[in-house]
Amino acid sequence: MWIQRSGERYPGGDGTGIETRHAFSFSGYYDPDNVRFGLLVACNEERLAPGTGFAEHPHRDLEIVTWVIEGELTHEDSTGSGTVVRPGDVQRLSAGSGVRHTERNAGAEPLAFVQMWLAPGPGAAADPGYEVVRGIADGTPYALDRTEAVLHVRRLTDGERTALPDAPWVYAHMVRGAVRIGAETLEAGDAARISGAEGLEARGVGAAELLIWEMHAEPVYG
Numbered sequence: 001m002w003i004q005r006s007g008e009r010y011p012g013g014d015g016t017g018i019e020t021r022h023a024f025s026f027s028g029y030y031d032p033d034n035v036r037f038g039l040l041v042a043c044n045e046e047r048l049a050p051g052t053g054f055a056e057h058p059h060r061d062l063e064i065v066t067w068v069i070e071g072e073l074t075h076e077d078s079t080g081s082g083t084v085v086r087p088g089d090v091q092r093l094s095a096g097s098g099v100r101h102t103e104r105n106a107g108a109e110p111l112a113f114v115q116m117w118l119a120p121g122p123g124a125a126a127d128p129g130y131e132v133v134r135g136i137a138d139g140t141p142y143a144l145d146r147t148e149a150v151l152h153v154r155r156l157t158d159g160e161r162t163a164l165p166d167a168p169w170v171y172a173h174m175v176r177g178a179v180r181i182g183a184e185t186l187e188a189g190d191a192a193r194i195s196g197a198e199g200l201e202a203r204g205v206g207a208a209e210l211l212i213w214e215m216h217a218e219p220v221y222g
Helices: none
Strands: 002-004 010-013 018-022 040-048 053-059 063-070 073-077 082-085 090-094 099-104 111-118 129-133 141-144 149-156 161-163 167-181 184-187 191-197 201-215
Touching: 040 167, 063 073, 063 149, 063 167, 073 090, 090 099, 111 167, 111 201, 149 161, 184 191, 184 201
Parallel strands: none
Antiparallel strands: 002 191, 010 018, 018 040, 040 111, 053 099, 063 090, 063 111, 073 082, 073 099, 090 129, 141 149, 149 201, 161 201, 167 184, 167 191, 167 201
């Protein structure tokens, strides 16, 4: 198990109300030893001041999953989808053969969210797709049908335990609060990368919210 602390993330942003923290090589930051883990190729913590956002930009061959921590995220894309994503919702944008979208904070309060990019599986559908699951329940798995990955959302009370998936690649990201995994304590913004996970569990230290990726493949290129 390898722990990446919140302060070890690479900082980004444009200095105009957008702050970003990258877990993997991204944009102007490149580390050849830190380009992905399993199918996960990006895990960005984003903070947007009111009235700021990302102008329209393209994606392709990615599964983009977003979890709002606080505030409201306004999303619009070239599939015709447009919605407001709130805490507790899971947003998925399948870029497929190509899609363009905007993300902005149209509200009056600060916006914070985690955005995670995963490589699709071989033979994945080429058409873009979009989905929002409102108020996903604790412990309800969210499977990506275009790749071999499942997202688990866990909200733990103090001392409550949850089993981590047994999988070749498990990525656990702390949204808020703290948990213990083995001898390690993860706090907000920290993440654990676990290869060959088997028989592990997380225990809440106070109230905690945890995103867990269960992955059973690596990207196939070429």
